Amino acid sequence: MTKTLILTTALAGLAFAANAQEVNVMSWGGAYTKSQVEAYGKPFTAQTGIKVNWIDADNPATPIKAQVEAGNVTIDVADVEYSDAVRLCDEGLLEEIDHSILPPAPDGTPAEEDFLEGALTDCAVANIVWSTVMAYNTETVNGTPTTIADFFDTEKFPGKRGMRKSAKANLEMALMADGVPAAEVYDLLETEEGVDRAFAKLDTIKDDIVWWEAGAQPPQLLADGEVVMSTAYNGRIFNAAVAEGQPFKIVWDGQILDFDLFVIPKGAPNKENALKFIAFSTDTQRLADQASWISYGPARRSSGALVGKYVDGKTDMAPHMPTSEEALKNALVNNFEFWADRDTDLNERFNAWLSN
Amino acid sequence: MNDTAPSPQAAEAALTTADGRPLAVALAEAQSRARRRAFLLVLPLLAFVLITFVAPIGQLLYRSFYNPAFSDNMPALVQWFKENPAGTEPDEGAFAALASDLKGLRANKTAGIVGTRINYDLPGSRSLFTKSARKSKKLEPPYREALLAIDEDWADPLLWRVMRTASSPWTASFYLAALDRSRDAEGNIIRVPEERQVYIKLFVRTLLLSALITLTTLVLGFPVAYLLATLPLRHSNLLMIFVLLPFWTSLLVRTTSWIVLLQSQGVINDILVALGLIGEDGRIQMIYNQTGTIVAMTHILLPFMILPLYSVMRPIDPSYVRAARSLGASSWTAFRRIYLPQTVPGIAAGALLVFILAVGYYITPALVGGSTGQLISNLIAFHMQKSLNWSLAAALAALLLGGVLILYWLYDRLIGIDNLKLG
Numbered sequence: 120m121t122k123t124l125i126l127t128t129a130l131a132g133l134a135f136a137a138n139a140q141e142v143n144v145m146s147w148g149g150a151y152t153k154s155q156v157e158a159y160g161k162p163f164t165a166q167t168g169i170k171v172n173w174i175d176a177d178n179p180a181t182p183i184k185a186q187v188e189a190g191n192v193t194i195d196v197a198d199v200e201y202s203d204a205v206r207l208c209d210e211g212l213l214e215e216i217d218h219s220i221l222p223p224a225p226d227g228t229p230a231e232e233d234f235l236e237g238a239l240t241d242c243a244v245a246n247i248v249w250s251t252v253m254a255y256n257t258e259t260v261n262g263t264p265t266t267i268a269d270f271f272d273t274e275k276f277p278g279k280r281g282m283r284k285s286a287k288a289n290l291e292m293a294l295m296a297d298g299v300p301a302a303e304v305y306d307l308l309e310t311e312e313g314v315d316r317a318f319a320k321l322d323t324i325k326d327d328i329v330w331w332e333a334g335a336q337p338p339q340l341l342a343d344g345e346v347v348m349s350t351a352y353n354g355r356i357f358n359a360a361v362a363e364g365q366p367f368k369i370v371w372d373g374q375i376l377d378f379d380l381f382v383i384p385k386g387a388p389n390k391e392n393a394l395k396f397i398a399f400s401t402d403t404q405r406l407a408d409q410a411s412w413i414s415y416g417p418a419r420r421s422s423g424a425l426v427g428k429y430v431d432g433k434t435d436m437a438p439h440m441p442t443s444e445e446a447l448k449n450a451l452v453n454n455f456e457f458w459a460d461r462d463t464d465l466n467e468r469f470n471a472w473l474s475n
Numbered sequence: 476m477n478d479t480a481p482s483p484q485a486a487e488a489a490l491t492t493a494d495g496r497p498l499a500v501a502l503a504e505a506q507s508r509a510r511r512r513a514f515l516l517v518l519p520l521l522a523f524v525l526i527t528f529v530a531p532i533g534q535l536l537y538r539s540f541y542n543p544a545f546s547d548n549m550p551a552l553v554q555w556f557k558e559n560p561a562g563t564e565p566d567e568g569a570f571a572a573l574a575s576d577l578k579g580l581r582a583n584k585t586a587g588i589v590g591t592r593i594n595y596d597l598p599g600s601r602s603l604f605t606k607s608a609r610k611s612k613k614l615e616p617p618y619r620e621a622l623l624a625i626d627e628d629w630a631d632p633l634l635w636r637v638m639r640t641a642s643s644p645w646t647a648s649f650y651l652a653a654l655d656r657s658r659d660a661e662g663n664i665i666r667v668p669e670e671r672q673v674y675i676k677l678f679v680r681t682l683l684l685s686a687l688i689t690l691t692t693l694v695l696g697f698p699v700a701y702l703l704a705t706l707p708l709r710h711s712n713l714l715m716i717f718v719l720l721p722f723w724t725s726l727l728v729r730t731t732s733w734i735v736l737l738q739s740q741g742v743i744n745d746i747l748v749a750l751g752l753i754g755e756d757g758r759i760q761m762i763y764n765q766t767g768t769i770v771a772m773t774h775i776l777l778p779f780m781i782l783p784l785y786s787v788m789r790p791i792d793p794s795y796v797r798a799a800r801s802l803g804a805s806s807w808t809a810f811r812r813i814y815l816p817q818t819v820p821g822i823a824a825g826a827l828l829v830f831i832l833a834v835g836y837y838i839t840p841a842l843v844g845g846s847t848g849q850l851i852s853n854l855i856a857f858h859m860q861k862s863l864n865w866s867l868a869a870a871l872a873a874l875l876l877g878g879v880l881i882l883y884w885l886y887d888r889l890i891g892i893d894n895l896k897l898g
Contacts, residue, residue, distance in 0.1 A: 178861075181860050181861065181863075184863050206587060206591075207587075208584075208587070209584070209586055209587020209588075209590065209605050210585075210587035210588050210591065211583070211584045211585055211587070211588065279739070285861075315670075318670070325846075328846075329763055329845070330763070330845060330846065343738075343740055344740045345738060345739065345740055456602055459601065459602065459605075460594070460599055460600075460601045460602040461598065461599060462862070463591075463594060463595065463598065463862050463864060464594070464598030464599065466857075466861070466862055467671060467673070467862075468670065468671050470673050470854060470857065471670060471671050471672060471673035472670065473846040473849070474673055474676060474677060474680075474846060474847065474849055475670075475676075
């Protein structure tokens, strides 16, 4: 009797697990997750009936290693940065994604050709192009900063600066501010002199830096007046400026472009649904839709023409895209291989520099 | 007398229980049954502690000197290192072993794991492994030339030195790294360059700041505890609630309140500017630096000092001090010679508690410490969460644990743990 009871309970449990159609997606929170909920999650649930659970993290790549190694994976899809996607894939912590599941563009162009160069890897599918930019509060800063060099010029533009507490992006911006052309930045950073030069440039404003860690912090620091300028993710600044009416402006000079990609951790509990979610979310229309919620560029070429107005119905999104012609004048594309290789090393040096 | 009275042993042997068993045996059995039952009662706690505390910590510490990432995935090269003593120039056989391992890495998708392991000791070498594994399908003899054609770094003697060290899963290299040391191509232990030294400095800073915080909590907490112990119950109860109130508030809320108060656009600076004490440009930086860490941590740890002090002060009889005064001691002498010595067990307990909590503090310095207020635990967290170098995180944690144990031992020698009173 007891045995049957246990057995039926177990079976019922299994059946329940199989019926509960859901997919757990971990993303970066704030306005960014909201854009994904609106553009991907809601239509996905409406079409397939699969429930999407959204989970926020400061960096969704971080829990993956812990979960996979502990054999207790709860995330099905994670939205990660390029270097993390490559690194985690190399370490066998991610499922491979067959590119043939991705739908072609409306005109029939296969997905592999429709996505921007580098947007598809063995384990990851890019959804957006975002960038790290410098932004300022027009009410607290004296004058109008126009170049990345102005960020490092505390004589001309006095006041605190916000920067992300990590080596990535800061070193590149420091070199660009020091007059290094975007195309030479990574070659220079490969050398010890280049790294020294970047840190020397950071040294000039070290006492004026307030460090941030979560992407939602820079708009807050700018709004509070804690800093007059900050590095930030362009979409966050756009949202604060357009949706909340904050007096923030972006300086595109010296921006660093990057992909965000969807990955599936090895052993994800709802892998089938995860694949469905990724294929659905990265089709031409969804990517274009996301761009009307936040100013990140779509990773598909075919989506560009479909990008329309912001959800307020009056702001044209095209000029706010990091991929607009104006924005690309002096822009750097993040070198994922460099960071996959040097991340640990440069962050150690960065930590040492920080505590000196 | 010995002749008439039966010896105790004889009497014991003679005594039996109702069913005829010797009493001693029955008693021992009953006692051991009681002991077993008592043990069963503690068993859940014991199992809980073992499973949730000792095992994971032991496993993590194990990682600090055991890292099989290289040895598990490079079997042929490990074999070559075994057969050839240190100092052997890598020959064609070594490169053949390397090539066969690289093919294995490609098949198993483990190039990243091996590359990451070597990258810890030799930064920049990660892509060497991933790139070469990717191209390993086309590798053909002579392997030395084929591999050097992919990347000349394969001839680097330091790389071979590092790979040889990593070929054994038992390693001290994470402890070396945790002490700002590394090995050169000849295997000598050297200090890492000046601009990369960070851990020793942070260990020292952690200990100094913790000592300072312990001192400030003592200075601030002693009078409060004295008031608590001597005021009439009606007032002291109210005071006690003020002491305990922060205990009932979330740590994050308390830390964030300090940010609101101390930041440069915050309450204190605003008041100072409004009073005209400082100018708009002269706002004081009180947070995102060491000051922030000290202020916030002192406040958060204060109850841990006050409560043990209070519990020791409460039973001290005020008549001792009165007696000293009536015998002509000044109030300072009476305090120093009569009152203070009686509170030492409380000071010892509070100081130990606060110090040990402070050494491991993590969230508060992360939020308000900026760059100069970071403690070693922040770097442990960094390696756990961001760089994912768990072995180094474990080595740092082990060193911290060892350091605290040594301090505890010293403390025991100087003050004596028996003198400690928590309540």
